[in-house]
Amino acid sequence: MNRLSVIALLFLIVSCAKKEPDLIVKTHIKGLKKGTVYLKKVKDTTFITVDSILISGNPEFELHSDIESPEVFYLFLNKNTNEDDAIAFFADKGITEINTTLKGFPFNAEIKGSKQQKVWEEYQNIISKLNNRNLELIKEEFEAKKAADSLGLNAINKEYNGLLKRKYLFAVNFALNNKDSEVAPYLALTEIYNANINLLDTINNTLTSKVKASKYGKRLQVFIDEIKDTEKSN
Known part of the structure; x- marks a missing residue:
């Protein structure tokens, strides 16, 4: 085998051994000419920061990350000002597509990707209506x-207290009704972490x-165990 053949073979081996990223985020930000996306x-x-790219003219790009199980990632846009805007999304292995605009970066985002993202959007659609009413109050x-x-x-105070209870109960019921989604333990950890330990236990025990x-499933178990240990020592 000549030298060129050996080099070609080594190149082929290295190329085949190169690991593809678990998560690929394909993004298009209409109107973006210059800035850094994280x-x-x-x-x-x-x-x-798990990846970043400096944008100079091309509003379409990819960002990559390793991911062991579904979790929430954030797309930050630094527009070379003092402000940072962010888009949150629930990602899983594979491709997530995010299309948005420069002017309405965090608000106009259309996200296509994981099944967990669809479940999370379902939750956010309802909770956003309750949050809007909260602002009105x-x-x-x-x-x-x-x-x-x-x-x-x-x-107003009576309605406000009722609204808080509705948001809380909705998050609990949503988690219980989506026991087969990683969104459930995530909500337990972020939205109802101060719930009664028995309620958190119930959510945890219903999970598949x-x-x-998963990452959030393990974290919820640890969180519950820590609370129980604290209660025993008191």
């Missing part, structure tokens, strides 16, 4: 205080074995 995730309550409260309307304030073995 792919991040949370580790120990802190954002860490804040405005109504301000106006009632300005007008010294005590009856109005009482009615696959979800229990």
Whole structure:
């Protein structure tokens, strides 16, 4: 075998051995001419960058990451100003496509990818309506205080407390009804982490074995065990 053949063979071996990324995020940001885009995730309550790209003219690009099980990632856009915008999405192994615009970066995002993303969007669609009503109540409260309307304030406070309870119960029921999705333990850890331990236990016990073995499934188990250990020591 001549030298060129050996080099070609070695190149072929190296190419075949190169590991494809677990997660590929194909992104198109209409109107973006210049800026830096970061792919991040949370580790120990802190954002860490797993990939980034400097954009100069081309609004279409890819970002990559390893991923062991479905989890939430964040697409950050630095527009060379003091502001950073972010898009959160639930990713799994494979391809996630994100299409958005520069002007409405975090709001106009259309995300196509994991089945967990579809479940999470279903949750967000309902919870966003409740959050919008919450904002309306804040405005109504301000106006009632300005007008010294005590009856109005009482009615607003009553609706506000009821709204909090609705959001809480919705998150609980959504987690219970989606026991086969990694979204369930994620919601338990982020939305209802301060729930009664028995309720968290119930959610945890309903999870499928696959979800229990996921990143958020394992973390929920650890979280529950820590709470129980703390209660025993008190």
